[in-house]
Amino acid sequence: MTLKKWILVALIAAVVIGFIASGGGELLTLENLKENQQVLDNWISQNLVVAVFGFVAVYVVVTALSLPGATIMTLAGGAFFGNLYGLAAVSIASTVGASLAFLVARFLMRDTLRRRYAETVAKMDRGIEKDGAFYLATLRLVPVFPFFLINLAMGLTGMKLRTYALVSWVAMLPGTFVYVNAGTQLGQIQSTGDIVSADLLLSFALLGLFPLIAKFVVGFIRRRKVYSGWQKPEHFDYNLLVIGGGSAGLVSAYIAAAVKAKVALIEKHKMGGDCLNTGCVPSKALIRSAKAADTLRHANRYGLESVPVKGSFKNIMNRVQDVIAKVEPHDSPERYRKLGVDCISGEASFVSPWELEVRHTDGHTERLTARSIVVATGGKPAMPPIPGLADMDPLNSDNLWALQEQPERLLVLGGGPIGSELAHAFARLGSKVIQVEMGDRLLAKEDSDVSELVKSRFENDGIDVRLGHAAKEFAIEEGEKVVYCEHKGERVRITFDKVLVAVGRAANTKGLGLDKIGIEPLPNGTVPVEEDMSLRYPNVFACGDVAGPYQFTHAAAHQAWYAAVNGLFGQFKRFRVDYRVMPWVTFTSPEVARVGLSEAEATEKGIAFEVTRYGLDDLDRAIAESEDYGFIKVLTPPGKDKILGAVVVGAHAGEILAEFTLAMKHGLGLNKILGTIHPYPTWNESAKFAAGEWKRAHAPAGILKLLEKLHGWRRGKDTKTPRSLYVPD
Incomplete structure (x- = not known):
């Protein structure tokens, strides 16, 4: 970092320390302003110009340095200066302060980010150039993040200062007026009777309603803007078109058919996607054959004679194909046509947000329209650019x-x-x-x-x-x-x-024509989805591997529910995807199964936790099956039994994890697991024993000592025990 940057950092630190040391945070409180309201009113009435400029200067410093108190100062602007002067002062000061914070972030950090993450920063800049002004306006109108974070984050982008200042000023104006107006009413409170005045109640009702009104307005403007230049069809061939017949696409189509919507599923290769044909199903079949070979090779573990394994690899792979063939009817076109889904074999690309061009496998093309479209094209193995690998x-x-x-x-x-x-x-x-x-x-x-x-x-x-x-x-x-x-x-x-080669996966977006509708994949190859799984347009969705962030079959199915339901009923109610409880299993031996936070993640996020461990070498069922290795590790808040995360490493870890996943989903703690009867001897007993380890570590030592004395006294061993501990038979 250059000398100029160090000087600026030192200056900011000095101002912040001075603000804290002088009790600035205590001064900028509603209680303090009300206590000194009369004195301030008198002084301001005699020194209005000085007061306004002084107020603006303090507001600029508070905003520029992200100090606490901006909201109180906004109310104070209305309370002491009225709507006209208060609105002007707060509006100008907040814009100047935000612009200064924007410039400070840019000066201190942007060059470093540009050097380290040149490609990512370049893509961010392209996005900001295209949609940055509108995006900033929505954040200002309906703050998803605190304003000080917006100031700092936008400074790291390529947005021009004049654009940032102008958009911020215009977009903050409605909210500023609402808060300043509320402040004018606060300034008029002289007695308890004023609290229920019509003006005050109206101002605070407006204060509460403003975010909802702003959200509706922003949504309306966004829809108008994003669909600008497109001609919406007067009627549609389908309610839902789904591109891709993997886990995500199949679930989306299934849900649509179940609620009697007209739906078509377009798949260019095989139904079932990676999971059925090249992923979950064949890999687990191969892993099972490998486990059988390991059992035969180490049969002495079970009191039998170990034998050399001389299997035919061709037969093993034929078995894998047989397994795929047995599962295949579950995902077949025939089954889905019976459910009411039009299954189309071909490739699809976007013509508009409502229209796809479909190239059938027999060569002919057609255009299909739908009120909503779901992209579920999955992913493929990534191939690193290593010389000679190809x-x-x-x-x-x-x-x-x-x-x-x-x-x-x-x-x-x-x-x-x-x-x-x-x-x-x-x-x-x-x-x-x-x-x-x-x-x-x-x-x-x-x-x-x-x-x-x-x-x-x-x-x-x-x-x-x-x-x-x-x-x-x-x-x-x-x-x-x-x-x-x-x-x-x-x-x-x-x-x-x-x-x-198994170094990751890349999303399948080639040939979809996403560029035609202004959608650009993210640096990791996935497409940028919103919390409702939509893709830029409120009627275009994505789910599964193409959407990320998880690349699991069960995650794809989970996302597909949101994509389908929001696609069909989003005009009435939209649901945000919930990733709070996402389990996964790695099917090595030992299996590794996890849900929730790991220790590393909890530490990185600054979440306080404690760890409870239970060794599976203590479990009777594991000992009986000569698989007594591995452990269970559960993260909980200090002193509480709420489950923040759990990992199981060992045989049958995926099945053991289910109990912890269910508990997390429904807010059940370790005490509930401990109080549940588990049949003996089972692998799932380990979940109860892990809960028992937590209970043992949190046993009330003081009460137990008193109980020990009580039991000793009742045996006649401790005559000094106070009579207050006597419990009659």
Whole structure:
């Protein structure tokens, strides 16, 4: 940071410290103003010009430095200067102060952000250039965030100062008038009878109604603006058009058909999407075969004779396809047509916010219209731009399932859930697996103790885990496939037969024509959805992997409910998507299942918590099945049993987690779990035992000591116990 910036930071710090030290926060209170109202009124009446300019100066400083008291000063402006002078003074001062805060944020931080996040900042600037003025106006009219945050955040964008100042002044004017007018009524309160005056009640009614009125006006203007230039059809072919037949699209179409709406589902490839064809279903089938192989190989754990596993990889993959075929009817066009959905095989692209051009698989095209459209096109494996990788004929979670020969040496790029699940499955099936992860641990979104346990189990099963290795170059040397990685400044050479790339996923937006309707994907590839899952236009929605932020089948189905219901009934009532309780499971062995906050997330967010642990090596059912490893970890507020988050690491973790998920969803604490009868011996008993560990840690020590004395006295061992503790038989 430059000397000029340090000087400015020091100056701001000095002013803030002076404000606090002088009791400025205590001065700018409604009680203090009322207490000194008469004195101030008298002084202002004799020094009006000085008073107004002094008021403006203080207001500018308070606003520019984001000090507390701006709301009270706005009321004071009306109370002491009346509507005309008060409105002028507050309006000018708030605009100048906001502009100064805007400039300070830009001067101190924007250059740093531009250097570190050039691409992201550039996209933000393009968005601000296109819609920034309107977006700022909506925030000023209906403040989603506090005004001081708006001042600072906008300073980091490329918005011009004059635009910021003008839009802020105009958009804040209605709200400023409402508050100043309320202040004029406060200034007239001289007795308790004034409190129920019609003017005062009207002013405060307006103060309460203004946000609702402003929200309605903003919504109306936004709709007019966003649809400007488009001609809405006079009638529609469908109530809902859904693009994509994966989990999100199927649920959206199902809901629409269930409420008797006319709905069409457009899918260019296979119904069921990734989950059925290349994701959840085939991977879990492969993992089950791998677990069977591991059981046979280690049958001595169960008192049996271990046997070498010599399975046919081709047969295993055929079984995977059989499993897909058995599940496929659940997602088939035939089933959905019976439910009332028009299933169309083809590709769709936007013509307008209400119209799609559909290219059928037989070659002909047609245009279809709908009141609402849902984009549910899913995602695909991301392919990093590593030199030579494309020449390796790389595997990914899409093309893996066509593999008929098991690789002897499998290189897995990525230590996330997909890479870890498949790495473990192939290792248990007999491949020599090298897992390369550029980070410092596997499953980076989980806590370090979780990652360490998974890594330990992987290494016990023969996986060569290479952490802190960044793949830099692929090559073929003397007929052998090679990858060069960078590790702690050194170049590491690794040989392999096949490489499986699992370094993340990218949203499917190509060919949708989103640019035609002014929608630009975010830097991570997903599309920018609102809280109601809408996409810029109130009638266009997105859900599933294409929308983010979660890329789980159950998350896609959850989002799809909001997209479909808001698409069909949004003109009457809109629902905001609720992510408060989002569980997920990584199907390694041990399984890793989590809901809510991890320790790292709670610490990052500044949320106070305490941790309760229960080791699954203590669980009778786990011991009986020779799977007595792993743990349960529950986060709760200090001294309370409310569940902030829970993680289960071990066998059947996904099933054990369900109880914690249900409890979090419905506000049930650990005491409720402890008070619930759990059958013995089951895996779910572990949830009760974890709750018991919390209860034991929070036992009332003082009361227990008194009870100990009571029981001793009743046995005749403690004659000194006070008579007040006597409880008759």
